Amino acid sequence: MAVSRKKPCEQLTKLEKVLISIDGRFTPLIILLLKDSQRFSDLLRRIPDINKQSLSKTLRQLMKHELIKQNIIKETAPQHIEYELTEKGWKIRGLLKQMEEIL
Amino acid sequence: MAVSRKKPCEQLTKLEKVLISIDGRFTPLIILLLKDSQRFSDLLRRIPDINKQSLSKTLRQLMKHELIKQNIIKETAPQHIEYELTEKGWKIRGLLKQMEEIL
DNA sequence: CCATAAGGTCAAATAAATTTGACTTATTTA
DNA sequence: TAAATAAGTCAAATTTATTTGACCTTATGG
Numbered sequence A, B: 001m002a003v004s005r006k007k008p009c010e011q012l013t014k015l016e017k018v019l020i021s022i023d024g025r026f027t028p029l030i031i032l033l034l035k036d037s038q039r040f041s042d043l044l045r046r047i048p049d050i051n052k053q054s055l056s057k058t059l060r061q062l063m064k065h066e067l068i069k070q071n072i073i074k075e076t077a078p079q080h081i082e083y084e085l086t087e088k089g090w091k092i093r094g095l096l097k098q099m100e101e102i103l
Numbered sequence C: 001c002c003a004t005a006a007g008g009t010c011a012a013a014t015a016a017a018t019t020t021g022a023c024t025t026a027t028t029t030a
Numbered sequence D: 001t002a003a004a005t006a007a008g009t010c011a012a013a014t015t016t017a018t019t020t021g022a023c024c025t026t027a028t029g030g
Helices: A013-021 A025-031 A038-045 A052-064 A087-100 B014-021 B029-034 B040-046 B051-064 B087-100
Strands: A070-071 A080-085 B068-073 B080-085
Touching: A013 A080, A013 B029, A013 B087, A025 A052, A025 A087, A025 B014, A038 A052, A038 A080, A052 A070, A070 B068, A080 B051, A087 B014, A087 B087, B029 B040, B029 B051, B029 B087, B040 B080, B051 B068, B080 B087
Parallel strands: none
Antiparallel strands: A070 A080, B068 B080
């Protein structure tokens, strides 16, 4: 969903701001997969054809737009990072699920 | 929203199929503008920065995915074409409106 | 000590989307 | 009759997105 990549951010409509946050080849799929928190390598394994560079970029984008957040798990040795949806992320996930239901 | 452009169509998930139908820089905006039926030149005037080639391509894409249909108006002289949302188009427009409401 | 895994980054190459320019056909207004 | 408008098409140029390859750090297993 290449939305409007030329306008400065303030000029974007509300809809464009939301759409930019879910733009990208794998972005919607990642949001659907984050039904529960996942590690980088879990996502890498579960998403067909993705590569670590694209995954990394997409996760950074989602964090920037506050749809996901990192969780640093120290309890386990070795410590590791998990990604999970924020409240906003859950709202968007809900709408994506509704989209799936459109015939 | 560049979704998955590499997979053959059958392999796409339901969500990807919907997202592909609204993919494009101006596509979501066009769907919002089609609250009532519009002519090519109306859309061209109302959408900032679009050009006729991109508009043409987007309208063809939307027709292919059956989100909009053409209406040939013969009553007026000269006859002209209007574009309007289909039922499926209205469903998607509803979800896009909901997206706008996400803070 | 060496290899492997997790979780990345950066730049270059490639692929895909968008824009620009030239052209068309059918009406219509001056 | 000449110019203008509506509604486009096509190919080339440009811009953006995605992929590939090389590299890095910290930690664990053998």
